[in-house]
Amino acid sequence: MSHNIIEVKNLNYKYPDGNSALNGVTFKINHGESVGIIGANGAGKSTLLMNIIGILFPNKGEVRIGDILVEKKTLSVIRKKVGIVFQNSDDQLFMTTVYDDVAFGPRNYKLSEEEVKNRVMTSLETVGISHLKDRPPYKLSGGEKRAAAIATVLAMNPDILVMDEPTTALDPKSRRRLINLLRSLPHTKIITTHDLDMVLELCNRVIVLNEGQIVEDSSTLSIFENDELMKNCGLERPLSMQNCPICGTKKQIKYRYNIG
Ligand SMILES: Nc1ncnc2c1ncn2[C@@H]1O[C@H](COP(=O)(O)OP(=O)(O)O)[C@@H](O)[C@H]1O
Ligand SMILES: [Mg+2]
Secondary structure, three states: OOOEEEEEEEEEOOOOOOOOOEEEEEEEEEEOOOEEOOOOOOOOHHHHHHHHHOOOOEEEEEEOOOOOEOOHHHHHHHHEEEEOOOOOHHHOOOOOHHHHHHHHHHHOOOOOOOHHHHHHHHHHHHOOHHHHHHOOHHHHHHHHHHHHHHHHHHHOOEEEEEEEEEOOOHHHHHHHHHHHHHHHHOEEEEOOOHHHHHHHHOOEEEEEEEEEEEEEEEEHHHHHOOHEEEEEEOOOOOHHHOOOOOOOOOOOHHOOOOOO
């Protein structure tokens, strides 16, 4: 078994309309890493995730999960190993109850109803919404929907969690709950986001995408402290790393977070 759980090699992806979204993206991710993928709108973040999970397939280059090439014929294995939480939870929840949504994946893999129940209840407990199991997903709040979407993924027991903008549209309390949840999950994680404060808390490593190419792949703090790089890529330091706008006091970021 390869030491690298994800290997992306010279990935090129062009949409059918001719729009080149990824141009020669190469990186490896090890077991247990949490990696933030950042970049301005249109940088190629979502396209990259969709190539990793096998919703899109490269025009050139390849993606491997462990030793398995991501291609149509390996998709059922890949889907067990990699779970994606979409940007819009409504894309992930389509059954009449939360329970049935979380049960959908395990049932598809023909597990016994007892094992399905086991997985559903464990996943709902992990994300803290067992009490919502009989509710219709469309009646949940944004934070509850996001938790339910994560439960649908956890129920498949994946090794890798891939999340596209997971904190978008969450209120501060739901966002905090989500960050605490993600921190408690032992999975290898890839998170695309504009929420750089969350990246600071969860990821030791960041990959910066700009116009479909990697411009930097390094430790989170070294990237966030590189103001020129951030500006050139349409980004700016996380709020918690910006100096006080009133008195100019510098933030002691290295003492607050155990990263660097
Ligand atoms: N379905 C699509 N058809 C054509 N071009 C697309 C499509 N989806 C995204 N793109 C283009 O691909 C590029 C990367 O988009 P995307 O991966 O969504 O970026 P990000 O997630 O970083 O905002 C952008 O130029 C975007 O306009
Ligand atoms: Mg996107």
